[in-house]
Amino acid sequence: MLELTSNKAHDESRQGEAYAPISHDLNKYRRKFYIESYGCQMNFSDSEIVASILNGNGFGATRNFEEADLILLNTCSIREKAEQTVRKRLTEFKKIKRKRPGMLVGVLGCMAERLKSKLLEEEKLVDLVVGPDAYRTLPQLVLEAESGQKAVNVLLSREETYADISPVRIDTNGISAFVSIMRGCNNMCSFCVVPFTRGRERSRDAHSILRECNELFEQGYKEVTLLGQNVDSYYWLDEHRDDLITFARLLEKVALITPLLRVRFSTSHPKDITDEVLHTIARYDNICKYIHLPVQSGSSRILQLMNRTYTREWYLAKVNRIRQLLPGCGLSSDVISGFCTETEDDHRDTLSLMEQCKYDMSYMFFYSERPGTLAARRYSDDVPEEIKKKRLQEIVDLQGRLSFESNKEDLGKIFEVLIEGDSKKNKEYWMGRSSQNKVIVFPKDRKDLKKGDYVKVHVSNCTQATLIGNVIDN
Numbered sequence: 500m501l502e503l504t505s506n507k508a509h510d511e512s513r514q515g516e517a518y519a520p521i522s523h524d525l526n527k528y529r530r531k532f533y534i535e536s537y538g539c540q541m542n543f544s545d546s547e548i549v550a551s552i553l554n555g556n557g558f559g560a561t562r563n564f565e566e567a568d569l570i571l572l573n574t575c576s577i578r579e580k581a582e583q584t585v586r587k588r589l590t591e592f593k594k595i596k597r598k599r600p601g602m603l604v605g606v607l608g609c610m611a612e613r614l615k616s617k618l619l620e621e622e623k624l625v626d627l628v629v630g631p632d633a634y635r636t637l638p639q640l641v642l643e644a645e646s647g648q649k650a651v652n653v654l655l656s657r658e659e660t661y662a663d664i665s666p667v668r669i670d671t672n673g674i675s676a677f678v679s680i681m682r683g684c685n686n687m688c689s690f691c692v693v694p695f696t697r698g699r700e701r702s703r704d705a706h707s708i709l710r711e712c713n714e715l716f717e718q719g720y721k722e723v724t725l726l727g728q729n730v731d732s733y734y735w736l737d738e739h740r741d742d743l744i745t746f747a748r749l750l751e752k753v754a755l756i757t758p759l760l761r762v763r764f765s766t767s768h769p770k771d772i773t774d775e776v777l778h779t780i781a782r783y784d785n786i787c788k789y790i791h792l793p794v795q796s797g798s799s800r801i802l803q804l805m806n807r808t809y810t811r812e813w814y815l816a817k818v819n820r821i822r823q824l825l826p827g828c829g830l831s832s833d834v835i836s837g838f839c840t841e842t843e844d845d846h847r848d849t850l851s852l853m854e855q856c857k858y859d860m861s862y863m864f865f866y867s868e869r870p871g872t873l874a875a876r877r878y879s880d881d882v883p884e885e886i887k888k889k890r891l892q893e894i895v896d897l898q899g900r901l902s903f904e905s906n907k908e909d910l911g912k913i914f915e916v917l918i919e920g921d922s923k924k925n926k927e928y929w930m931g932r933s934s935q936n937k938v939i940v941f942p943k944d945r946k947d948l949k950k951g952d953y954v955k956v957h958v959s960n961c962t963q964a965t966l967i968g969n970v971i972d973n
């Protein structure tokens with residue numbers, strides 16, 4: 500499948516990534532677990548919660564599944580391809596299990612509910628099936644599976660936010676971390692399986708979010724991304740103080756921890772992002788000037804079928820408002836080609852909207868019907884696959900041009916960059932991001948710089964995906 504991959508929300512290069520054992524963990528564990536994660540950032544974040552629960556129950560992480568006592572796949576259902584990848588992987592693990600019968604294999608996350616009986620009983624591929632709200636019961640389920648029982652818990656909850664569990668960070672760059680602020684989704688976009696696999700929306704206790712962000716900063720992290728399917732509808736009542744915390748207020752509280760901690764957030768549903776949020780972003784230098792505002796389609800007719808609750812005009816007015824209140828703000832989107840009944844004219848509307856919005860980046864997909872969704876029940880998936888793919892290719896090509904044009908606009912400008920680590924292509928270069936979320940690489944001329952430092956970089960060259968520059972003295 501064609502997908503633009505350079506993003507954090509659904510980073511193709513991270514699909515199937517194995518959890519890395521933390522290097523400074525001196526604990527001795529009786530047994531080893533191996534976990535692979537698929538799908539969106541929420542899933543990667545959940546794997547960190549699972550790791551924390553397992554560590555507390557005598558399991559240490561390994562990156563080598565051949566030595567694991569427990570293999571877990573944290574799965575995604577968002578598109579058919581994601582499910583196929585996981586099935587293939589399970590078949591491979593089944594072969595290893597023949598050699599090591601004591602080893603347990605478990606499926607976590609979004610595929611759990613829909614495929615539990617198939618995976619457990621029909622295909623006998625797994626020993627445990629655990630839904631996204633049932634990770635606390637994992638140790639008990641392991642015991643049940645060990646005694647030969649079918650270990651399943653796919654109950655969704657209206658309360659579970661894992662607020663009290665400190666995630667054990669997957670061995671990232673040590674500079675930027677994801678912090679889950681809510682779970683589930685109450686929107687009913689007709690193409691989307693998330694409300695069925697992850698349940699109702701619930702917001703996490705604001706105090707625990709602030710505590711986690713504070714701890715991250717103390718551990719040396721310099722950037723947090725607040726995560727949720729629809730962050731702008733974050734809503735938490737502090738009952739002790741009779742105080743209502745909205746997303747704008749949460750954002751402000753996190754920004755106030757220290758100006759040295761950058762704050763990002765994802766994802767914003769266009770219908771929920773308010774002026775109050777935009778004003779808050781404008782007020783604090785450390786809240787990054789970047790908004791991921793998925794449009795999905797540029798045709799009002801298709802948007803209505805998708806149940807996105809806005810029209811093309813309404814969306815464009817929102818983008819204008821962002822440009823007005825936050826000049827120079829980075830903007831990205833999610834786009835789906837070939838949704839039910841999409842005509843060539845609808846597709847042209849998507850392309851023209853993308854041109855108008857001048858997105859810096861997009862995540863682009865062709866429509867994949869998901870069982871149980873509103874669209875699967877109501878509409879016929881009637882756009883032939885080759886047309887979906889052809890339209891997607893046009894969308895990808897257009898985004899490529901828009902990204903390049905956006906990068907060329909930045910030539911000659913100076914950006915504050917947070918250094919995240921070595922450039923992947925050349926170890927003589929640092930790689931970091933601007934507030935607008937653009938990747939910037941620059942030579943390691945100054946020897947006093949290190950990962951986690953902020954520097955000013957003058958941009959002198961660019962590609963479609965990257966800005967290239969030089970450090971200037973502050």
Ligand code: SAM
Nearest residue numbers: 539690691728766793833834864865866867869
């Ligand atoms: N909650 C976020 C939002 O509303 O923007 C994103 C949720 S989803 C994990 C990420 C993206 O996957 C969606 O924005 C959409 O573009 C894409 N997606 C979801 N369901 C899809 C489907 N059935 N076929 C193709 N793409 C899909």
Ligand code: SF4
Nearest residue numbers: 684686688691693728
């Ligand atoms: Fe899915 Fe829509 Fe919820 Fe995003 S807002 S998770 S696309 S239902």
